[in-house]
Amino acid sequence: xxxxxxTETASPSDGETPTGGLELRExxxxxxxxxxxxxxxxxxxxxxxxxxxxxxxCGKTTTLRMVAGLETPTSGTIRLGGKDIxxxxxxxxxxxxxxxNYALFPHLDxxxxxxxxxxxxxxxxxxxxxxRMLELVELTSQTRKRPAQLSGxxxxxxxxxxxxxxxxxxxxLDEPLGALDLKLRRQMQIELKRxxxxxxxxxxxxxxxxxxAMTMADTIAVMNAGVIEQMGAPDELYENPRTTFVANFxxxxxxxxxxxxxxxxxxxxxxxxxxxxxxxxxRAHTESGQGWVGIRPxxxxxxxxxxxxxxxxxxxxxxxxxxVSFVGVSTQYLVKMPWGQELQVFEQNxxxxxxxxxxxxxxxxxxxxxxxxxxxxxxxxxGAQLDDx
Amino acid sequence: MSETxxxxxxxxxxxxxxxxxxxxxxFLVPFYSLIATSLFNKGGSDFRGYTMVYEWSNYTxxxxxxxxxxxxxxxxxxxxxxxxxxxxxxxxxxxxxxAGPFKNLMLVLVIAPFFTSFLVRTLSWKLILAxxxxxxxxxxxxxxxxxxxxLLYTPFAVVxxxxxxFLPFMVLPLFASIDKIDYRLxxxxxxxxxxxxxxxxxxxxxxxxxxxxxxxxxxxxxxxxDYINDQLLGSTRTRMIGNTIQSLFTQANDYPAAAxxxxxxMVLIVAMVLVYVKRAGTEDLL
Numbered sequence: 001x002x003x004x005x006x007t008e009t010a011s012p013s014d015g016e017t018p019t020g021g022l023e024l025r026e027x028x029x030x031x032x033x034x035x036x037x038x039x040x041x042x043x044x045x046x047x048x049x050x051x052x053x054x055x056x057x058c059g060k061t062t063t064l065r066m067v068a069g070l071e072t073p074t075s076g077t078i079r080l081g082g083k084d085i086x087x088x089x090x091x092x093x094x095x096x097x098x099x100x101n102y103a104l105f106p107h108l109d110x111x112x113x114x115x116x117x118x119x120x121x122x123x124x125x126x127x128x129x130x131x132r133m134l135e136l137v138e139l140t141s142q143t144r145k146r147p148a149q150l151s152g153x154x155x156x157x158x159x160x161x162x163x164x165x166x167x168x169x170x171x172x173l174d175e176p177l178g179a180l181d182l183k184l185r186r187q188m189q190i191e192l193k194r195x196x197x198x199x200x201x202x203x204x205x206x207x208x209x210x211x212x213a214m215t216m217a218d219t220i221a222v223m224n225a226g227v228i229e230q231m232g233a234p235d236e237l238y239e240n241p242r243t244t245f246v247a248n249f250x251x252x253x254x255x256x257x258x259x260x261x262x263x264x265x266x267x268x269x270x271x272x273x274x275x276x277x278x279x280x281x282x283r284a285h286t287e288s289g290q291g292w293v294g295i296r297p298x299x300x301x302x303x304x305x306x307x308x309x310x311x312x313x314x315x316x317x318x319x320x321x322x323x324v325s326f327v328g329v330s331t332q333y334l335v336k337m338p339w340g341q342e343l344q345v346f347e348q349n350x351x352x353x354x355x356x357x358x359x360x361x362x363x364x365x366x367x368x369x370x371x372x373x374x375x376x377x378x379x380x381x382x383g384a385q386l387d388d389x
Numbered sequence: 390m391s392e393t394x395x396x397x398x399x400x401x402x403x404x405x406x407x408x409x410x411x412x413x414x415x416f417l418v419p420f421y422s423l424i425a426t427s428l429f430n431k432g433g434s435d436f437r438g439y440t441m442v443y444e445w446s447n448y449t450x451x452x453x454x455x456x457x458x459x460x461x462x463x464x465x466x467x468x469x470x471x472x473x474x475x476x477x478x479x480x481x482x483x484x485x486x487x488a489g490p491f492k493n494l495m496l497v498l499v500i501a502p503f504f505t506s507f508l509v510r511t512l513s514w515k516l517i518l519a520x521x522x523x524x525x526x527x528x529x530x531x532x533x534x535x536x537x538x539x540l541l542y543t544p545f546a547v548v549x550x551x552x553x554x555f556l557p558f559m560v561l562p563l564f565a566s567i568d569k570i571d572y573r574l575x576x577x578x579x580x581x582x583x584x585x586x587x588x589x590x591x592x593x594x595x596x597x598x599x600x601x602x603x604x605x606x607x608x609x610x611x612x613x614x615d616y617i618n619d620q621l622l623g624s625t626r627t628r629m630i631g632n633t634i635q636s637l638f639t640q641a642n643d644y645p646a647a648a649x650x651x652x653x654x655m656v657l658i659v660a661m662v663l664v665y666v667k668r669a670g671t672e673d674l675l
Contacts (some may be wrong), residue, residue, distance in 0.1 A: 032593050090579040092590075101575040107595045116591075121584035162581070 002066040021046040027076035036227035051217030059226040096163035104147035111143040117166040249383035290376035297344035299370040427648035462630040466613035469551035477559035487566040542624035550618035558607040566600025
């Protein structure tokens with residue numbers, strides 16, 4: 001695992017720039033001998049929709065709980081809007097949380113649930129504010145019902161309203177959509193994004209669902225084993241992963257072993273089982289020796305032997321189709337390469353190209369600008385199959 | 390379809406029969422005989438026999454003669470219940486949220502006193518509170534008690550005994566209620582600007598009310614009618630209604646008065662419980 005990756009995007013600990021957002025510095029949490037969060041540095045600019053993405057047990061919820069004040073850090077600092085809140089009591093922080101199972105108060109009705117925060121702060125005009133909030137989440141007709149009488153999606157919206165009404169500087173969402181079914185989840189993702197844009201509050205969203213993170217967040221930090229592997233915009237992370245964990249956890253990747261042959265100003269060339277392929281310098285995350293050449297399955301082109309494929313890179317011959325699954329919009333192939341590895345290929349069903357069958361001899365190719373090169377020290381299967389627990 | 394439904398309905402009634410027979414034999418019949426006894430003629434006795442004369446003055450006379458004991462019972466029972474609630478709540482809360490791996494062990498310890506007899510446990514309080522015991526000596530040493538002060542045979546001793554003996558009846562229902570509270574609700578309250586004290590009153594307390602109500606009922610009802618604690622730890626000046634009824638039945642052989650007092654105690658407690666449950670609004674809890 002790499003500590004290099006995080007330092008480049010998250011500014012190092014000497015950066016005292018008051019962003020107005022959230023700044024975590026060297027944040028560490030140990031439970032006995034287990035380090036849940038390991039010297040974490042993180043900057044979340046104010047007004048952004050930030051996702052903390054990682055498999056369960058990676059430390060993302062612990063990080064969130066430390067920011068909320070429900071867990072005390074072992075060391076490190078938390079600053080919000082330039083103010084140190086590391087040891088501030090949770091009820092004194094301008095931070096609110098939407099809990100994983102909503103944690104709505106079962107003995108209070110929807111109105112009183114939403115009014116809980118403002119009443120504690122002795123705010124004025126609580127009634128009007130609660131109504132405005134319930135309007136925002138479209139629950140005005142349910143005000144006198146108990147949480148147990150609402151559906152999962154409605155409860156989720158109550159939890160959101162209950163947190164948002166306090167106009168926190170920071171809203172924390174702990175897997176808020178985990179308990180909803182797929183259809184409702186999609187709907188709520190759009191809803192959440194809409195509300196975030198409307199209220200302009202900084203959202204930190206903790207999730208293990210990479211699709212959810214990519215749909216909603218402006219910035220994603222991929223977390224693994226207590227550290228941030230990589231941070232950036234969703235497309236940036238997807239297109240140019242820096243670690244095998246990110247490459248596998250965010251979507252799927254083919255990772256092929258190779259030896260770096262030469263380093264040019266623009267291109268790094270890699271000898272991949274006797275075939276030379278090129279990778280852009282900015283996408284090569286290792287300098288010399290061996291590496292993993294990575295390519296997303298949908299970037300791989302598949303064709304008959306000798307067929308001219310639309311790619312200026314090298315053609316990799318000798319593939320045999322071992323599996324075909326027709327999904328409708330695309331077809332997913334598994335192609336066994338001469339060196340024994342099976343590569344994944346997704347091809348769009350545009351109708352222009354023929355479908356291949358199991359046993360067909362094929363050639364593969366891809367444009368060099370889509371490939372990336374990763375450190376060979378890393379485990380090629382890190383992060384695979386972790387996203388849907 | 391309707392055949393099975395009917396048979397299933399019938400099964401339910403058949404299963405009820407043992408309980409109905411039991412209650413009829415050991416509750417309804419004695420209850421009838423108690424009410425009847427309370428209306429027997431005053432002049433009767435074990436030797437001469439009693440006659441049923443609808444002697445309502447048994448009630449007024451019993452109330453006139455024994456109202457201090459009745460009031461004392463309610464006061465002692467009330468204080469003991471309140472003490473049990475305070476001690477028991479803290480204990481149940483600690484077991485539910487803070488005991489971690491020792492949860493079951495602590496619950497067993499709460500019930501452990503039941504392994505010895507009620508009588509033996511109350512007798513040992515006699516030793517603890519005795520005039521030359523360490524409690525009295527220590528209190529005398531720090532001048533809380535005067536040199537001739539004592540604890541045994543005082544209202545204090547009786548209330549202590551009641552509190553001690555009925556504490557498990559308070560702790561268990563409280564624990565059952567508090568243990569069910571999702572700790573994340575308390576975290577949510579803290580997250581929503583409630584400090585721990587306000588969070589307790591707005592979230593933990595209301596959610597534990599079912600336990601509070603059943604705990605106080607299970608403590609108050611037997612504590613008011615108890616006579617062992619007063620018998621062993623009290624004096625003639627601390628007599629409770631249970632003792633009065635007992636001595637009227639077994640020593641004075643005044644069956645009608647004893648029965649009238651019993652009926653009054655029962656009616657009083659049922660009325661208080663009804664008012665209490667209604668006021669506490671149990672129907673509003675979840």
